[in-house]
Amino acid sequence: AAGVIQSPRHLIKEKRETATLKCYPIPRHDTVYWYQQGPGQDPQFLISFYEKMQSDKGSIPDRFSAQQFSDYHSELNMSSLELGDSALYFCASSRGMGFGELFFGEGSRLTVL
Amino acid sequence: QKEVEQNSGPLSVPEGAIASLNCTYSDRGSQSFFWYRQYSGKSPELIMFIYSNGDKEDGRFTAQLNKASQYVSLLIRDSQPSDSATYLCAVNAGGTSYGKLTFGQGTILTVHP
Secondary structure: OOOOOEEOOOOOOOOOOOEEEEEEOOOOOOOEEEEEEEEOOOOOEEEEEEEEEEEEEOOOOOOOEEOOOOOOOOOEEEEEOHHHHHHEEEEEEEOOOOOOOOOOOOOEEEOOO | OEEEEOOOOOEEEEOOEEEEEEEEEEEOOOOOEEOOOOOOOOOOOOEEOOOOOOOEOOOOEEEEEEEOOEEEEEEEEOOOHHOOEEEEEEEEEOOOOOOOOEOOEEEEEEOOO
């Protein structure tokens, strides 16, 4: 079965650079969520989109922005990167408001040097 | 106090034994409760979800919910070495925050042969 696809899987950036992560949800899933997981930490909710509109916002820094496109894929843009942004970034998708039944992608590991 | 707390572990059980994982949450308005399994460096995978008080069984897994006590647990019967992973308890506040999961810090489970 098709899963959530994230790219790139690994990304290395310098401080103050910009990074873009992409997420392709499971077919027919219209809701996308972004989570950030630091080393040894639990996943922290960043932001979500339902039918291309922002549906909820969590602890997403102002330096980050995201959107969902007409084909339901989503991109997370991170600017002025800081060392503390180094983490695993997970995208998850669900059909409708998933009530927490989220299907996660394999994650994108961002390392900021 | 974290919104979702888990027994920190690590928890070690012999193969074939019952593993018991516990979680408490602080928001009385929480609507739905989830257990995710996460292998090291991999994405969280949904194991069980429960919405109503009582027990819910699925194969070797049983989730238990007690909203009055704000407590949710996961029992794994006949534990196998392949069950060794971090188990994340997640809570959804519901309302307009579907998919905005708050995770506990995770319990590391090791099943030894």
